Amino acid sequence: MKNRKRVVITGMGILSPLADNIVDFRQALFAKKCAITDSQRFSRWFPHARAAEILYAGGYPELSEQIIQSLDNAALWAYKVGKEALTQAGLVSHRASLEETGLIIGVSSAGTEAFLPLFERRIQDFSLAKAIYSGGFSSCCASVSSLLGLKGGFELVATACTASPNAAGMAYDAIQNGKSPIMLVAGTEPIYLPTFAGFYALNVMHPESCTPFSGTPGMSIGEGAGALVLEEYQHAVDRGATLYGEILSYATSCDAYHETGPDPRAGGAVQVMLKALRNAGIAPEQVDYVNLHGTGTEANDRIETLAMKKVFPQSASLPVSSTKSWFGHTIGAAGIVELIACLVTLPAQKILPTLNFGTPRANCDLDYVANDFRQQQVNIFVKNSYAFGGNNCSLVLSMRPASLPVSLCREKRVVISGAGAVTAIGHSLNEMLEAIWNNQQPATLQPVVFxxxxxxxxxxxxxxxxxxxxxxxxxxxxxxxxxxxxxxQAENFNTFQVIGLEPRRHLRRYDQRKATRGGTFALIALSAALASARHKIKKDGDEIGLIMGMARGPQETTWKYLQSLQPDPRKVRTAEFPGSLMNAMTTFCGISAGIKGYTTTLATGENAALGALTYGYDIIRQALQAQVMVGGADEHFPSMALYMDAITQKLQMTADAADYQVYASAPRGFVPGEGACMLLLEAPESAEARGAAVLAEILSYGKSCSNSYFAADRLSEQTQAMALAIGRALADAGITAKDIDVVCGGSNGSQHHSQVEIDAIWQVFQQEKPQVPVVNYNAFFGFVASCAGLLNLAVLIDCFRQQRVPAIPHTQWFCDSRLNFVREPLRLPLQHALLLGSNEAGNYYALVIKGGQPG
Incomplete structure (x- = not known):
């Protein structure tokens, strides 16, 4: 057993309809101001629209006008609150600390603003600059990390209303596992027409201002942003930082019940609180206060009250309250904004009340701190958040850092015990591997039809x-x-597509009515990974978690939903609204497979599944979860984004799969692919107890991000960032470059991606092992954006088993003579592999993988 590290809060930043800084925000709360009023933006479409809107967010004098015009509010707001938090922490100008600092942002509807002119039929206002710099779901991460000088790598959490507290939990884990002594966490959520229309059509909006747990049911929507600096305790103390609180623990869970409605038995809500308290070593009776999710809807308020009664023996006398009655439901930013509201008022020994409280509703019989502040000293409190898809998150905090014994954990090794895949060259992992080892003819590309x-x-x-x-x-x-x-259509515009797939041949439980193309791929791969690991989920679904990485998510469902906004956004198709969220595929898989443990969706873009893999590693290593399924999925859809990628020559238009040549001397871009890859992670003793084989072990990982998002020449800085990620991974594994037997790159094949990767590999290996074999298998199945890295890892796992590596497919003339690209199948003793990956916004992953037992 080992002591967990203490994680303290040393900085805060806020942007709310109440105020645009921490000082004024605190004053507005003590003045009991309510920000919910008639909407200025949405009344043109919706009669009597009410919202808590940010109508003025202040200026950004330190940013150029060109950058401001290129960013959406999600990015600008995250930057603003992030800078305030770093300033309060005394870190904003501390370059050495910032280069170690990682960034995790939680948001629900990122990448939307750039395309509002299309949704709202004002196409003349479309900005190509904003589409390029703010049109990707994770682009706000690249913007904020570049502008603030953060180089610790970034992730974007997209679990809707639990996104920002989930991001705080991930940052907590990163500090626990020694990845960085400092993490910046932000939640940011502007409210756009698609989101407002969706909630309006679901008939869950309150006609005035929400009154959680009392009066007329209904929610009020809001917008805003918040940020926290999390820091390892001793690091903070050594530099004399002010400590605003301590995060004792967190947990996430999944109801695995319904796409929108909560479990009527409150199973997921109960489980997540009990796990969080257990992780902190805290008994329920020790909790002084709970800040509830408290949306004001009938379902949430009833289920949340029930959950409190099941967890806390003192529930009748335990103060609880909802702060959504102050500034509405800020969706992805809700958890962090509400947490900051607690952190700035509890030091005055005042508990935030539930405003607008009237006659309690049936079965709502807790102490909701109605209408007025409660004078009471609080040390331990809990912050709960819940979201569509049954995602739940609970944070346990202390207002007096280091006042409680530190919790313990038994650090685990992390192995891969199961793997599954669906690709254009095989509907199973075995089919895919057989095609690769037999060097079969390339897959037949399928035409794109818009x-x-x-x-x-x-x-x-x-x-x-x-x-x-x-x-x-x-x-x-x-x-x-x-x-x-x-x-x-162009005759030579084709992509790698999965054809002839019959889901019922692979799945025992499959609801075609609720399945998307990408969700089907993910579920088949997940089921195959469970089968290969000899694991059956029965009534132990809470023992396994699910983390998925998304690039573009459920594109077809999103397209259908956005099409329904016209001509009347009041009549959007509510069936597609929850299915258009980035966590929809995770929800579908969780419900279908009965997975109820730690559940998260990352939407960091290309290779987001590598982010899922690193997060799963952190959870298993701390023994927070027995098993975690990690993966990603992509579905082909002829979207406008695909069209624009084609005409701006990011991807290659071809009719022949053999034209896709990675590391080629004359690259022409990448060819998109679709499919899924899922891996089961656990401790080796857990796998061995079931008789499951250890396929490979994850020894370590490293992350880094460049600060070059707005630079004209990005090559040098991005090369340094990838080399830094590799160095961090090797150092964490306790090995050097000479111990690596093969490097598996993740380049999509474009000239820039390849050059960054090649230069970084050469920089790290030129002294100790310049002839290390280099492979990359994306050209076999197309660039499957979210899970390209995992598909390469699946091939590597089989390379360990066979002690040989296939050649890089199709490429005949390589672009760089310094590296030892594998041109022919190669037999060699394999023990350690280095797996690389990056996303389109300058975020880099490096993982050291150790082979399992050779076959």
């Missing part, structure tokens, strides 16, 4: 971009040759 609605939007958009000369001013080159794509 919807007529999408083509119409593209034509209109291209006319605007042509008229405003945005290609020249933003991209630096003239009007691209789009003739091959207009008005009909």
């Amino acid at each position: 919807h007529q609605e999408t083509l119409a939007e593209v034509r209109a958009l291209l006319d605007v971009l042509r008229a405003t000369r945005q290609f020249e001013t933003v991209l630096g080159y003239g009007w691209p040759d789009v003739a091959p794509l207009l008005p009909q």
